[in-house]
Amino acid sequence: MQIELLYGRDGLTLEMPAGADTHLIEKPAFPKAKKPGEQIADAFENPYGSACLADLCKHKSSACILICDITRPVPNHLFLRPMIETMVANGIPLPAISILIATGLHRPNEGAEMAELVGDPWVLDNVRVENHFALVDADHVDLGITEGRGVPIKLDRRFVQADLKIATGLVEPHFMAGFSGGRKVVAPGVAHHETIRTFHSARFMEDPAARECNLAGNPLHEEQLEIVRKLGEVFALNTVIDDKRNLVFCSFGEIIESHLAAVEFVRGYTEIPVGRKFKTVVTSSAGYPLDQTYYQTVKGMVTPLDILEDGGTLIVASHCAEGIGSQHFRAAQERLVALGPDAFLQTLMAKDFADVDEWQTEMQLKPMRVGRIQLFTENLSDDDFRITGVDRVSDLSTAIASSMAQHGDKAVAVIPEGPYVVPKSEPARQA
Incomplete structure (x- = not known):
């Protein structure tokens, strides 16, 4: 065999x-999905817990889009350009739109690797794409500490100061945070090293609730939720792919609600009794x-x-x-x-x-x-x-x-x- x-x-x-x-x-077969472009358009027009993307862009002067680093096979090539074109069509100047690679404490993605990550030459030619550097103190804004477990909330100022904040990512099982994507792209994705190193201290890692596919009582998940709420309005595009890297689901909207919609979808295909x-x-x-x-x-x-x-x-x-x-x-x-x-x-x-x-x-x-x-x-x-x-x-x-x-x-x-x-x-x- x-x-x-x-x-x-x-x-x-x-x-x-x-x-x-x-x-x-193995996972059971995913249901037949619409073509990727149709899925993404539907997600932007039918959000979870927020206005549609076009309406969110109105009266905004700037936008920052978070993307995961090269360790995640997120289909950025499918959604970045339509997301950016929607922003421009609804009043956000193209020079005021930036993409920030949520590296956490991973190395930066540059050159050919950045091109592979973004996946669309038009995006690279028209939009500023930069890496997050967790060890550069001056790049971060200090928002205090969480009430739950005293985690320092220090986040990349390029994201904090943008009028429209959108995280994008892949929702899959994560062996500490329960599921990846959504709030995790913000913290630890664009967090300061002190925030990240607190998340990853033994008091979090040895908690039995810090495990794959579990959000209930998961200390990382709960602190991440408090951190994104501290930022006010934050939105997310969440994607799910199959073993051939085909897009099978995406959800857009308020970062917590849209992420939970993707979690609800993917859970039945990833937890195998x-x-x-x-x-x-x-x-x-x-x-x-x-x-x-x-x-x-x-x-x-x-x-x-x-x-x-x-x-x-x-x-x-x-x-x-x-x-x-x-x-x-x-x-x-x-x-x-x-x-x-x-x-x-x-x-x-x-x-x-x-x-x-x-x-x-x-x-x-x-x-x-x-x-x-x-x-x-x-x-x-x-x-x-x-x-x-x-x-x-x-x-x-x-x-x-x-x-x-x-x-x-x-x-x-x-x-x-x-x-x-x-x-x-x-x-x-x-x-």
């Missing part, structure tokens, strides 16, 4: 070993662009944990074409390997501000507590692999067969889309 895994740009064919009892875990746990689980890191670093690969390790038996084996395929990730993340991984998981976690517990990117290492502790992690990749050097803290496998089929033999169990769960699918061990509810 052959299974196509999302892996890099081109995918990876997995040959299941003889005798494997394969349980393929399986009805059991497995001693061998095979997954991906969702392919390009998400699997370009080991930093992002950790998401693929966390999402399937509900179906991994204690002591089981989790096998992850990730391209890692850009290597480990940032120097900050490398330093955190070095500490994990040197100290061990328990001692590493203890170094985090008393911090108000997490060190940059060490939160991803902290999230790796979760699968390490459950079972053995194995990684298939073709692009990490021996020195880089040493600091992953996981086991290397050179052949997926052989690794699966070895796991089956070790556990004495032929059942193997395979999740081709990785963290875009959230398998649940409970059975499906009866209608």
Whole structure:
């Protein structure tokens, strides 16, 4: 049996070993959608909790559009130009419209990468596109702290000071914030490093409610909601795509209400009741662009944990074409390997501000507590692999067969889309 895994740009064919009892875990088919242009036009004209886009533009002198960075496959090429043309047609001067890349604490996207991200030469030729830099203090406005958990509210002034504020993004499961998109594009997307590092401190990360597909009591989600409300009127265009990157849903309107509409739609296609746990689980890191670093690969390790038996084996395929990730993340991984998981976690517990990117290492502790992690990749050097803290496998089929033999169990769960699918061990509810 052959299974196509999302892996890099081109995918990876997995040959299941003889005798494997394969349980393929995939999203159900999305309903047939209108053509992308029609979906986007409908979203602008039929918003959630706000006036339509054309009316929102009237009497506005400037606009700032947030887009996600290169780690998210958002179909920007489909909606940026019609959004901008609607703004201009309704009175906002073209020079007063800007696009801000919501990098959080990721590296900037420039040159050919920016062109790929925006996806439309007309937009690049006509609109100012800039990166957010979380470490530049002067770029941010201090709006105080949240009442809930005392998170500093410092946001990019280019967004704060715009008359019309629109966040755009992809709504999918997120292993800490429940779901991506909407309010998350604002914070941490265009937040100051102190805001981001507070979100990612151990008091948030170790909260059991900070998990994929959960918004109830999720401390990150609740603080994000308070932050966007502090800004007054903020709007969002939320998109959902299938495994071929086709647009299957979009919603526009007030940022919280429109985001929840997209969450409601996508939840039924991403949370998959399986009805059991497995001693061998095979997954991906969702392919390009998400699997370009080991930093992002950790998401693929966390999402399937509900179906991994204690002591089981989790096998992850990730391209890692850009290597480990940032120097900050490398330093955190070095500490994990040197100290061990328990001692590493203890170094985090008393911090108000997490060190940059060490939160991803902290999230790796979760699968390490459950079972053995194995990684298939073709692009990490021996020195880089040493600091992953996981086991290397050179052949997926052989690794699966070895796991089956070790556990004495032929059942193997395979999740081709990785963290875009959230398998649940409970059975499906009866209608």
